[in-house]
Amino acid sequence: MNEDTVRQRQPSMADVARIAGVSAQTVSRALRGSPNVNPETRRRVLAAVEQAGYRFNSAARALSSGRSHTIGLVLLASGGYYSRSAVTAGVESAAGAAGYAVSIATISALDVGLMEGALARLADQGVDGLVIAVPLISVTKKMEDITGDIPTVTLDGSRTAGARVLGIDQMEAGRIATQHLLDLGHRQVWHVSGPDEWIEARQRRQGWRDCLEAAGIEAPPPLEGDWSPGSGYRQGQIIAMIPEVTAVFVASDEMAFGVIRALRERGRSVPEDVSIVSVDDIALAAFCAPPLTAVRQDFFAYGAAAVTLLLQGDTEGEEPVSTPTLSVRSSTAPPRPQ
Amino acid sequence: MNEDTVRQRQPSMADVARIAGVSAQTVSRALRGSPNVNPETRRRVLAAVEQAGYRFNSAARALSSGRSHTIGLVLLASGGYYSRSAVTAGVESAAGAAGYAVSIATISALDVGLMEGALARLADQGVDGLVIAVPLISVTKKMEDITGDIPTVTLDGSRTAGARVLGIDQMEAGRIATQHLLDLGHRQVWHVSGPDEWIEARQRRQGWRDCLEAAGIEAPPPLEGDWSPGSGYRQGQIIAMIPEVTAVFVASDEMAFGVIRALRERGRSVPEDVSIVSVDDIALAAFCAPPLTAVRQDFFAYGAAAVTLLLQGDTEGEEPVSTPTLSVRSSTAPPRPQ
DNA sequence: GTCACCCATGTCACCGATAACATACCCTCC
DNA sequence: GGAGGGTATGTTATCGGTGACATGGGTGAC
Structure with missing residues (x-):
C-alpha cells in the first residue's frame, strides 16, 4: 500500500486549482459566485470540483474570514412542542437558503445560569448571529456581553442590549380570541394565562385585558398555568366552581x-355552559372533543423572519410577519339565554 | 481614537499566554486539561483567561485538529412533534455534556434529494458525527459516500453503509400495545399504522403481527395513515363501518x-364499543376525552444514547436503551359481552 | 497616442489553535 | 555517576480558505 493510496486528506481548493489550471484564489472566487470570473473559467473550476470530489471546509473559511456562517438558536426543552418545532424548522429553512448552518442550544428550564451557559456555548462556536426563542426573564451582564458582540434577534418580545426584537404580535392573538367571545354575546371573559416569566404569556394577557377594557368590562383576575395540560386542568377546577363564568x-x-x-x-x-378559545391551533385541536376554537399563528414564518432580520441587519421597519387568524370550531358558542 | 482603542480583535491564546507568562502551547494544554501541566501554571493560565476575556475559537481548533466537535442531526420537519422535540433535546444534552455542539438539518419530506442535500450541508460543515433521526427510504450512493466518511448513528432502524443503528425496539411497543388488548379479552386487534416508508411504522406493525400470531390469531389487513390526526380520522371512518372491530x-x-x-x-x-391503544403518550393523551391508553417511549433517552454510541464508537453491545411502558387510561376496556 | 480605468487572475501573508518535535530539568536505579 | 525515563514547557510548521494588494491586458475618452 503506497502513500498515494493511504492519503486520507480531503482534497482542498489547491487541489482543485491544480486540476483546473488556475490559482486557489480563483477557485475561491468561482465558488463564492464573485462577478469577476470568466464564465469559462468558472465552468472549468466546477468541473474540477466534481472531479476531485472536493468538499468545502467551513472551518478554514471561518478562521480566515472571521465569519462562521452559522446561526445559533436557543430553545427551551419543555413546553410548547408544536411552536418550538415550527420555529426551528422556519429558522433552519431560512438559514439554509442563505447558506447558513444552524446550531442549537437547549435549556431545560427558564434559568439564568442555564441561559448564560447556552449563550456561552454558542458564542464559543463562533456563531454569526443568535436567535433566542425563549423569553429572557432577567438579563445578566454576562448575557449582555454576548448579545452585545453578536447580532441577536429575540423571538418573543423580551430585550437585551443590542438585540432586535421580532414583532410577533401576541397581544393581537389575545385580542382576537377575546373579541370572538364578546362577539358571541358573552358579557365577561376569564383568562388562563401562561407563566408570568414568558413575555408571550404577558402579551396575550395584555391583549385580553385591552380588549375587555375597550368594551367597558372590568377584567377578572387571571389564572396562571405553566402551558401544560395538567396546569390547565388545575385552573379549570377552580373555574368550574365559579358559576358565573361563561367564557374563558x-x-x-x-x-x-x-x-x-x-x-x-x-x-x-x-360550549353549552362555558365557551373556550385558545391559542396555537395544533393539529390535534380539530380532532379532540370538542374541536377547539383557536387562534393560529404561523411559527414557521416567525422563525424564518427572525433569520431574515438577522441577516439583513439594516431593515428597521419591523412590521408584523404574519397576523394571527381565528379557526372557529365547536368549543365556542353564544351564552345560554338567561 | 488610537489603535489600541479601535482594536476589535478578540483575544487569542497568544494574548493569554503573554499575560500568564507562558507559551501558547501551554495555554492550549492547560485549557484542554492535559495531565502534564503544573497546577500552579494552570491557575495562572485560567486567571489570564479571565483577565483577557478570552473566548475559545473553535474554527481554529477545527482547522488545525481536523475535528470540529460538532454533531450533525437530521430531522424531519413534519409529523411527530413530540418525539422529534424529545430526541433533539436528548441529543443536544448528551452532546453538550461531552463538549460537542449540535448542528441541525431539517428536511421537509421524506425525499431522497432533500436527504442528500441535508447530509451534504452537514458534511460541508465538517461535523464529526451524524445522528439521523429520520427513516432512510432508499439509500443513494451520494448518501453512502457521506455516511461512509462520517461516523453515523441512525435512530430508527434503517441502515446505510458504515452507519450504526441504535436499537430502539419499536416492535416491542407494538407487542405491548397488542398484548394489552388481548389480555382485556379482545379476540382480534386491528391496526392503523404509520406510513410504510417509516421503519418505525413497519416495526410497530411487525410487533402487532407477531403478537397476534403468537396468540394464534390471523392479523387483519392493516390500515395506513401518515401520523396526522386527519389520516387517523379517515381510517377511523373505515373502521367504523366494520361492525366486528372491538379493538384497534x-x-x-x-x-x-x-x-x-x-x-x-x-x-x-x-372504549365501550371499541378499545384504542396508541404509541407516544404525549402530554395531551391524559387530558383529551377519553384519556388515551398509550405506550410510552423515552425519546430523550434515545437521543442521548445515539450520541453516546457515536462518541464511544467502540461499544458493540447495542442493548436497548430503555424499554417501552404502557400507560393504561380509559380508552381501553374489555369487549362487550356478546 | 496616452492616460485612466475595469476586469480577470495571481501572489502572499495571515487567521488561531494544535501536532510533532525539541529541550531542560529532576528523579531513580544499577 | 551516568544511563534511562518521566514531567513541564517551548518552538515551529501546518491546517485551508480569504483579504489585501499586485499584475497585465483590453477598452474608452480626451
Missing part, C-alpha cells in the same frame, strides 16, 4: 384541553 | 384521536 380565553391549546376536562368532570359542558 | 392499535397518539373522533361520529363509543 386560555393561552394555549394544551392548557385548554386540561381546562375542558376539568369543567366536564364538574358537570359544566363545553 | 393505532401507531401514534395523534392518529388515535382522529380514529376516536371518526368512531364517535358514527356512533361507536370508545
